Amino acid sequence: MAADDEENASVGFASDLGRTIAFSDGVFAIAITLLVLSIDVPDGFARKELGEFVRDEWPQFFAYFLSFAVIGRFWVSHHAQFAMLRVIDPRLVVINLVYLAFVCLIPYPTNLLGGFNESSVSVALYALVVGVASLLALVMIRYTRRHDLLVPVAAARAAASERALIVPPIVFLGSIPFAFVIPSQTPFIWLLLAVDGRFRRS
Amino acid sequence: MAADDEENASVGFASDLGRTIAFSDGVFAIAITLLVLSIDVPDGFARKELGEFVRDEWPQFFAYFLSFAVIGRFWVSHHAQFAMLRVIDPRLVVINLVYLAFVCLIPYPTNLLGGFNESSVSVALYALVVGVASLLALVMIRYTRRHDLLVPVAAARAAASERALIVPPIVFLGSIPFAFVIPSQTPFIWLLLAVDGRFRRS
Amino acid sequence: MAADDEENASVGFASDLGRTIAFSDGVFAIAITLLVLSIDVPDGFARKELGEFVRDEWPQFFAYFLSFAVIGRFWVSHHAQFAMLRVIDPRLVVINLVYLAFVCLIPYPTNLLGGFNESSVSVALYALVVGVASLLALVMIRYTRRHDLLVPVAAARAAASERALIVPPIVFLGSIPFAFVIPSQTPFIWLLLAVDGRFRRS
Amino acid sequence: MAADDEENASVGFASDLGRTIAFSDGVFAIAITLLVLSIDVPDGFARKELGEFVRDEWPQFFAYFLSFAVIGRFWVSHHAQFAMLRVIDPRLVVINLVYLAFVCLIPYPTNLLGGFNESSVSVALYALVVGVASLLALVMIRYTRRHDLLVPVAAARAAASERALIVPPIVFLGSIPFAFVIPSQTPFIWLLLAVDGRFRRS
Numbered sequence: 001m002a003a004d005d006e007e008n009a010s011v012g013f014a015s016d017l018g019r020t021i022a023f024s025d026g027v028f029a030i031a032i033t034l035l036v037l038s039i040d041v042p043d044g045f046a047r048k049e050l051g052e053f054v055r056d057e058w059p060q061f062f063a064y065f066l067s068f069a070v071i072g073r074f075w076v077s078h079h080a081q082f083a084m085l086r087v088i089d090p091r092l093v094v095i096n097l098v099y100l101a102f103v104c105l106i107p108y109p110t111n112l113l114g115g116f117n118e119s120s121v122s123v124a125l126y127a128l129v130v131g132v133a134s135l136l137a138l139v140m141i142r143y144t145r146r147h148d149l150l151v152p153v154a155a156a157r158a159a160a161s162e163r164a165l166i167v168p169p170i171v172f173l174g175s176i177p178f179a180f181v182i183p184s185q186t187p188f189i190w191l192l193l194a195v196d197g198r199f200r201r202s
Numbered sequence: 203m204a205a206d207d208e209e210n211a212s213v214g215f216a217s218d219l220g221r222t223i224a225f226s227d228g229v230f231a232i233a234i235t236l237l238v239l240s241i242d243v244p245d246g247f248a249r250k251e252l253g254e255f256v257r258d259e260w261p262q263f264f265a266y267f268l269s270f271a272v273i274g275r276f277w278v279s280h281h282a283q284f285a286m287l288r289v290i291d292p293r294l295v296v297i298n299l300v301y302l303a304f305v306c307l308i309p310y311p312t313n314l315l316g317g318f319n320e321s322s323v324s325v326a327l328y329a330l331v332v333g334v335a336s337l338l339a340l341v342m343i344r345y346t347r348r349h350d351l352l353v354p355v356a357a358a359r360a361a362a363s364e365r366a367l368i369v370p371p372i373v374f375l376g377s378i379p380f381a382f383v384i385p386s387q388t389p390f391i392w393l394l395l396a397v398d399g400r401f402r403r404s
Numbered sequence: 405m406a407a408d409d410e411e412n413a414s415v416g417f418a419s420d421l422g423r424t425i426a427f428s429d430g431v432f433a434i435a436i437t438l439l440v441l442s443i444d445v446p447d448g449f450a451r452k453e454l455g456e457f458v459r460d461e462w463p464q465f466f467a468y469f470l471s472f473a474v475i476g477r478f479w480v481s482h483h484a485q486f487a488m489l490r491v492i493d494p495r496l497v498v499i500n501l502v503y504l505a506f507v508c509l510i511p512y513p514t515n516l517l518g519g520f521n522e523s524s525v526s527v528a529l530y531a532l533v534v535g536v537a538s539l540l541a542l543v544m545i546r547y548t549r550r551h552d553l554l555v556p557v558a559a560a561r562a563a564a565s566e567r568a569l570i571v572p573p574i575v576f577l578g579s580i581p582f583a584f585v586i587p588s589q590t591p592f593i594w595l596l597l598a599v600d601g602r603f604r605r606s
Numbered sequence: 607m608a609a610d611d612e613e614n615a616s617v618g619f620a621s622d623l624g625r626t627i628a629f630s631d632g633v634f635a636i637a638i639t640l641l642v643l644s645i646d647v648p649d650g651f652a653r654k655e656l657g658e659f660v661r662d663e664w665p666q667f668f669a670y671f672l673s674f675a676v677i678g679r680f681w682v683s684h685h686a687q688f689a690m691l692r693v694i695d696p697r698l699v700v701i702n703l704v705y706l707a708f709v710c711l712i713p714y715p716t717n718l719l720g721g722f723n724e725s726s727v728s729v730a731l732y733a734l735v736v737g738v739a740s741l742l743a744l745v746m747i748r749y750t751r752r753h754d755l756l757v758p759v760a761a762a763r764a765a766a767s768e769r770a771l772i773v774p775p776i777v778f779l780g781s782i783p784f785a786f787v788i789p790s791q792t793p794f795i796w797l798l799l800a801v802d803g804r805f806r807r808s
Contacts, residue, residue: 026228026632031639037643045314436710440640440713
């Protein structure tokens with residue numbers, strides 16, 4: 001499904017942009033809601049005291065809220081990007097689907113991270129999946145700017161968004177080597193993004 | 203993702219309110235539908251008589267219908283709140299996401315409550331998650347009133363809603379100590395809300 | 405959450421009907437899609453031949469397609485009912501939520517029926533859940549007719565719908581005693597509805 | 607639920623096409639998002655090295671991305687077909703539901719294919735489910751052309767779509783015999799579709 005071959009296609013007569021936004025919103029809403037399924041009931045729950053339960057489960061709740069913030073942040077950013085579009089072309093539909101494939105995958109590394117938070121594989125896979133998704137968000141904004149798909153008034157704003165969206169893939173993909181050295185501490189690197197104002201305002 | 207830092211951002215050119223409502227509705231619809239996954243097939247089901255099945259499973263059905271009513275009630279209330287909005291700002295988008303994170307979490311304590319209805323941890327966690335979600339609903343209505351995001355004609359109505367929305371967090375969070383003394387009876391405290399007219403009309 | 409107490413409430417300023425339809429459609433779409441989770445990978449799958457696989461799994465595929473047809477049929481019927489509405493009132497919102505609680509529950513008895521198709525409890529529970537949902541569909545159409553919520557031009561059509569919707573609850577609830585005598589044959593009683601023209605056209 | 611019997615029915619007063627599209631989009635969005643649940647945490651994950659993890663899990667990731675591409679492609683194609691419709695009739699609603707029943711089933715053979723990629727039963731079932739879904743997509747376009755449901759300007763385009771949509775059912779259903787001889791290599795036959803330009807532009 002190389003994007004190159006889709007160039008001449010045109011995917012319907014009307015409302016492509018609206019239906020793509022609605023489909024993407026649906027996917028974000030479902031992916032964010034499926035996160036709860038990654039929290040397991042601990043073995044021997046019935047006999048647990050509160051303190052023991054919290055000690056066993058906090059990595060799962062941490063992973064849940066982390067991924068909720070990540071997917072929520074992707075949704076807000078996707079929302080802002082697609083609100084600037086004048087029109088959509090078939091290649092952007094494909095890039096958007098590849099991007100959504102990585103967003104939808106997030107519940108899996110969330111599950112691993114919540115259950116095995118000291119495993120390098122868990123942490124590296126989480127950083128890889130979120131990093132690739134954020135890289136594809138950057139690819140999308142570049143694509144829409146270069147192929148003149150934006151409403152004219154959004155030009156300056158889109159340029160600023162593109163600059164801001166460079167940060168998250170650097171942070172997530174750049175954290176992968178740390179996952180093999182200090183797995184338990186690597187999530188704190190990701191949390192740096194929460195204090196980066198440029199990212200938040202993209 | 204402190205709300206303070208989002209102040210100057212503006213999240214897109216158009217239809218933010220509509221897309222936030224559609225996303226929230228999607229999340230409510232999915233969370234309410236995932237509840238059914240918390241009902242487990244009992245061990246040795248194939249050999250069970252009806253009486254034995256009902257005796258084993260009623261806490262799971264009780265938890266299912268309780269959470270369906272809770273999430274359904276949250277949806278009706280969210281619906282009424284967002285119908286009064288004139289405009290949405292980025293900070294409200296963030297508060298709404300944090301609120302939805304707690305709504306989406308409800309299937310997890312529902313699962314615990316259905317499977318371990320005599321455990322203090324189950325009951326306390328259920329009360330905590332629902333209590334925090336209802337507290338955030340109150341925070342949202344206060345925020346929209348104070349930051350002039352409402353249509354002018356809704357002022358009196360929003361004030362009445364805010365007063366009514368004070369009750370549920372008090373009931374749920376206030377029931378947490380009871381969960382450690384009389385766990386099996388604590389859900390009856392929550393059911394008091396069903397007979398509180400002010401809450402229902404908010 | 406007795407409907408009686410909701411009488412004086414009014415749930416928002418605008419678009420209640422549209423948002424209720426969108427929410428219901430979301431719930432139908434999710435419930436129908438979750439059915440696939442009720443099909444289990446059989447034990448020892450890796451060593452199975454095709455014939456053995458089909459022999460083990462056919463009750464699960466039967467249950468999947470049966471419930472897909474049932475929920476799909478409920479959706480078409482809900483669709484037709486709500487297309488006739490002029491306006492929605494808060495009590496109808498509540499009846500609709502109770503109806504949806506039973507529609508959303510369908511994946512659970514589907515799971516039991518697919519796994520234990522000779523168990524009386526499976527078959528009776530399936531008939532009960534689908535029967536109550538179809539009874540609530542009847543209650544909704546009666547309610548909208550009596551409380552003048554329909555567009556005037558739909559009166560004759562709604563009366564015909566109400567007559568047709570009497571059949572499914574009779575068939576499903578009436579089949580419950582058979583589940584305790586001839587569980588394996590009871591699903592064939594339900595299939596009679598597929599050849600009843602009046603039901604299909606409601 | 608034979609389509610023949612639906613002939614005289616008319617399913618509501620307004621907005622049937624819009625609501626059917628919205629429902630279908632919801633089902634596509636959920637089915638594509640549920641795919642992630644088919645990826646299992648491998649046994650003994652906590653002690654695994656990255657290399658061992660990748661060696662064990664790649665069939666699951668392959669199956670995930672394959673099915674994401676398949677369902678995404680179905681969505682784009684459904685999107686294009688329904689954008690050409692002038693009106694919908696009750697029989698098309700039924701054909702569309704049967705089509706969606708097979709699209710929704712895709713996560714099940716995805717699960718089998720990911721877990722048991724050398725099993726003939728996995729591969730044959732995957733090819734059967736996707737093949738029947740693509741056959742039903744062809745049936746839908748033929749039906750809309752023959753029953754004059756299309757906007758007039760779409761005639762040439764719909765004829766081209768119908769020709770292109772003949773390819774996928776031939777490839778998938780035609781690959782079933784290969785599943786019993788060379789199961790591990792059969793997925794490469796399916797990938798041929800990705801390089802077929804006519805299919806991509808339908």
